[in-house]
Amino acid sequence: MTETPARVPQGERTRLMRARLLDATVDLLVERGFAGTTTTLVSERAGVSRGAQLHHFPTKNDLVVAAVEHLTEVRGAELAAAAAALPPDVPRTRGVLQVLGDHFTSPVFVAALELWVAARTDPGLQASLGPLEQKVGRETHRLTVELLDADESVEGVRELVQATLDLVRGLGLANTISDDAARRARILDRWAHTLDTTLTRRQR
Amino acid sequence: MTETPARVPQGERTRLMRARLLDATVDLLVERGFAGTTTTLVSERAGVSRGAQLHHFPTKNDLVVAAVEHLTEVRGAELAAAAAALPPDVPRTRGVLQVLGDHFTSPVFVAALELWVAARTDPGLQASLGPLEQKVGRETHRLTVELLDADESVEGVRELVQATLDLVRGLGLANTISDDAARRARILDRWAHTLDTTLTRRQR
Numbered sequence: 092m093t094e095t096p097a098r099v100p101q102g103e104r105t106r107l108m109r110a111r112l113l114d115a116t117v118d119l120l121v122e123r124g125f126a127g128t129t130t131t132l133v134s135e136r137a138g139v140s141r142g143a144q145l146h147h148f149p150t151k152n153d154l155v156v157a158a159v160e161h162l163t164e165v166r167g168a169e170l171a172a173a174a175a176a177l178p179p180d181v182p183r184t185r186g187v188l189q190v191l192g193d194h195f196t197s198p199v200f201v202a203a204l205e206l207w208v209a210a211r212t213d214p215g216l217q218a219s220l221g222p223l224e225q226k227v228g229r230e231t232h233r234l235t236v237e238l239l240d241a242d243e244s245v246e247g248v249r250e251l252v253q254a255t256l257d258l259v260r261g262l263g264l265a266n267t268i269s270d271d272a273a274r275r276a277r278i279l280d281r282w283a284h285t286l287d288t289t290l291t292r293r294q295r
Numbered sequence: 296m297t298e299t300p301a302r303v304p305q306g307e308r309t310r311l312m313r314a315r316l317l318d319a320t321v322d323l324l325v326e327r328g329f330a331g332t333t334t335t336l337v338s339e340r341a342g343v344s345r346g347a348q349l350h351h352f353p354t355k356n357d358l359v360v361a362a363v364e365h366l367t368e369v370r371g372a373e374l375a376a377a378a379a380a381l382p383p384d385v386p387r388t389r390g391v392l393q394v395l396g397d398h399f400t401s402p403v404f405v406a407a408l409e410l411w412v413a414a415r416t417d418p419g420l421q422a423s424l425g426p427l428e429q430k431v432g433r434e435t436h437r438l439t440v441e442l443l444d445a446d447e448s449v450e451g452v453r454e455l456v457q458a459t460l461d462l463v464r465g466l467g468l469a470n471t472i473s474d475d476a477a478r479r480a481r482i483l484d485r486w487a488h489t490l491d492t493t494l495t496r497r498q499r
Binding site: 122123124125126127201204205207208209210211212213217220221224247250251253254256257258259260261262263264265267268269274277278280281282284285288289 | 327408412415428454461473488
């Protein structure tokens with residue numbers, strides 16, 4: 092420990108700069124979409140020189156793929172944090188659906204949607220995105236099973252959990268152009284009721 | 296009727312040319328995405344001169360908006376035709392879900408998804424797309440209620456029908472990058488079971 096406290100180590104400075112670039116990429120994906128996200132805009136937004144940006148991420152694809160990985164971590168952390176802080180005054184199942192519904196209508200979902208749709212017609216992006224999305228999908232499923240106390244050893248329970256996630260994905264897509272919160276709340280009320288009457292729970 | 300049968304009237308020729316341009320636009324949206332769809336490619340694909348194309352659709356936005364309207368008709372007709380031809384050997388509810396699942400994974404859904412996502416960051420496109428999507432949404436809902444014999448006068452039934460459509464929209468999105476047919480079939484099996492045990496039907 093020979094450094095003074097005011098001096099930020101090089102490794103830490105690099106880490107912070109990369110994080111600023113990736114955050115800026117996600118913000119621009121939300122604001123301007125995939126086509127409107129350029130490396131020039133990203134370096135301006137992040138306050139990072141073009142030279143430094145090009146050193147770390149030579150192409151738009153490098154930047155966007157790294158942003159996807161960054162997104163993956165943000166998504167996972169967001170969801171786990173929200174799940175850990177379920178409000179005590181809301182019935183459990185409805186609270187879990189609220190967390191999922193919020194997650195799939197957040198800016199993080201919107202940025203992921205932009206990448207997902209762009210990757211459909213961009214094989215390079217698709218090759219990078221596919222395995223990551225599988226990993227995120229498995230992780231989200233695991234967390235949902237745990238939150239709902241679902242007993243996946245019972246036939247049909249796994250599919251009911253998957254249906255819940257496909258439902259909130261569909262609700263997320265419906266929310267991208269207009270605010271769909273009121274309709275979504277009624278659907279999730281009803282879905283909570285259905286899960287409470289049809290889902291087999293694990294014994295605690 | 297003074298015309299010979301071999302002669303196609305001018306109005307009909309114009310209608311056919313417009314249909315070719317709009318079909319080509321939809322095809323290109325599926326193959327190359329919104330950003331990759333250019334007016335030059337559309338006129339080449341449709342076999343229509345640039346001059347004629349520009350006369351009917353001066354800008355990409357004109358072309359895409361007209362293609363959305365065209366899509367709307369194609370979507371409605373496709374869905375109604377499939378619903379009218381439900382296979383007799385499959386239980387009714389599962390058959391209806393198959394039709395919806397097929398519809399939301401068809402090229403027509405993919406083209407609409409491209410427009411939907413592009414419209415999120417394009418106010419002009421959004422202004423044209425919003426009302427149309429509302430109309431299509433209402434029509435799809437009405438058809439689904441009818442196919443499922445759902446009694447919407449009973450509390451919660453409307454929301455269960457909406458959840459069904461949000462589910463298949465989510466399944467459609469999940470299918471855009473990789474073929475998700477096997478997983479989708481299992482989820483729809485389970486959803487059919489859920490609807491059969493929780494949905495109140497109309498008295499015939």
